[in-house]
Amino acid sequence: MFKFKLPDLGEGIHEGEILKWYVQEGEAIAEDAPLVDVETDKAAVTIPSPKAGKVVRLGGPVGDTIEVGAIIAVIDDGTEEATQAEASAPVPDQAPPSPEPEDPVPATPTAPAVAPAAAEAGLVRVGPVPAAPAVRRRARELGIDLHQVPGSGPAGRVSNEDLERFAAGGASPAATPAGPAISPAGIPFFQLDPLPDFASQGPVEREPVRSIRRKVARKMVTSMVVVPHVALMDDVDVTDLEEFRQQRKAASAADEAGARLSLLPFVVKAVTECLVEFPMFNASLDPQREEIITKHFYNIGFAADTPRGLLVPVVHDADSKSIAEISAEITRLALGARAGTLAPAEMQGGTFTITNVGPIAGTRLIPTINYPEVAIIGMGRAEQKVVVRDGEIAIRTILPLTLTFDHRIADGADAARFIRRLGELLSSPLTWLLER
């Protein structure tokens, strides 16, 4: 039994997406015959089978993301349990079976004069100290031997701050963990200092940021750095819509789609209508060419909380679908997202995103734009509230909405008109129906 683990197909690849299987479980495969197509950050590649045998198990369905080192296939090659580590990875320290002359094996290295650990512990360093020319010059001016200065950068690199601190007789930065301050060129005052040493404050755990977490992080930072965000909030009276929805739910308790009918598909549909009316919210800005790209298709993404992290499945062509159809599709996509069975295309091509944390908690939220889209709607929790209607106190169901938009493309007044129109549609479903 050979457990084939997904190799690093590029350089420093962490995961790949399964695009296509060439065999089914139970089928035989020859050595070097195509097994599976996997797409990584860098390339889509065909992986040939490392063994001949019967394919006992596939590592996942098409569309699954599989991490480097995870088992991509189990092949019964007639041997006992073995992973490729034992079966094919180079075995260290073994004599070559070839008759050729041995390589000259160098003598055991002598111990270095001073181990880096010792240098860190405050001992004098030997050899050149890594430091920028400007820092070296400053050290000369100050009459300081750089060997004496504890460096906070990688490999003990001495920064200007280290030098000044040393000159001022200040505390050694050795107490703080090593790591350079990051200052993206050109942004005054912007500097990411190394983190404090949390481990000295209490027990901590570290884990790498990978996969979906990393994608979300990248996307959010990009969005926040690139896009001037403005958020506009409004409360929408959805009492009538809620009443209708509850009736439908009760009436069709037996039928799945009806039972699952949530507010979301209504908001998806209403947003789509608003996007048709206000095209600047269904656009993208091309910063290189300084052009606004207006899209004449309406693909609405919705944030789905899954065990693997945040995914955004997309309802494609929402303008040509009924609310019932959208509802059914959301249900299907949400289940797929949770099960990890969505095809990549089902999470791509979005033109606008809706995030709905309301069902969990939160009166309202200010979402970050799903770059390169222009705007996003955040739905708070729809709740019964005491409000004033025509001079009377009334109890109504209120849905708090936040529209975050890209101020490069749209202005506050545009956003106000958009959210007003959205409010009209959601608060008066019958009028909406009449208009259609």
Added chain:
Amino acid sequence: MPAKQTYKFSIPHLRILDQDGKVNKKLDPGLSDEVLITLYRRMVLAREADQRMLRLQRQGRLGTFSPSTGQEAAACGPALAMEESDWLVPAFRELGALLMRGVPLHRVLLFWGGFEEGNIFPGVERTLPIAVIVASQIPHAAGVAYTMKYRREPSAVLCFFGDGATSEGDFHEGLNFASVWKAPVVFICQNNQWAISTPLERQMNSETVAQKAVAYGIPGIRVDGNDPLAMYAATHEALERARAGEGPTLIEALTYRLMMHTTADDPSKYRSDEEVQAWKDRDPLRRMRRLLDSRKLWSDTEEEALLAQVKVQIDGEVKIYEQGVRAKPDVLFDHVWAERYPEIEEQRAAFLARQQGGETHG
């Protein structure tokens, strides 16, 4: 501006074996049937080894490497023209030339598997290790060639690099030095039209690579790089000139990389299928096979037998590689300097400490 023409140049182009396998009689270097067959066998070995390496990499059994499929004529033709006493200074896409020098395939596998031992070619003299640092080997070649001259040895150097390498300072330094000192070296630029995703026209503003020779006052020639006979003939002539004390030559081999730049690259992102297909039609192996066919030197049965034999040979080399020599991981610190310096030893200690800690990076 009133000006008088002081210098004019033209660049010769050489092709001997055309795409249909027909030889230009006037230019035929007259290789014997036996040599032609050997050349073809080596080219097939290079191709099959390359394809096997690609599969090994995909299976996680080999590191990133640069496939040479499609460039076999440009690598094997020149190697055929070498004497054993000549020096080979490769870049990283001349598997065929290395194999023709007698480098065992498992050494190349060790190199791309990330083992220092892949830099040593036991029993193969005068063959430098693979040079991944683009153009770094060009000054080395000029230096080795100058040494040959200094020592009055009648040997020459054959140096490979890519089109992208010609945009590096090392290229200019190497060619200038070699031409000034009339060093016995033949520079072969494998112009495969791409430097990773940068196409030739974004790389340089010259019509040809060969014309760069004019600036250094040395002969420059453009050769059909998928024509093994032309590559052989041009290199043979240039090596003879070099050994006769007449200095360097720049040969531009016009060819094409049919596969990805390295296994970490996806060429479909920057070049069209049509472009690749057009070059597949000019496959050097097919051209060579047609020549052998036309001279009744080859048959399908022989082809099958060759493929079977080559597979056995490659299997054996893969086995040696996968079970083979593994010195300590810190050997990479051994050859930085001839002597041991404390800075390097410090790095070695840090490296070993990290290895023991099981810490990974990347």
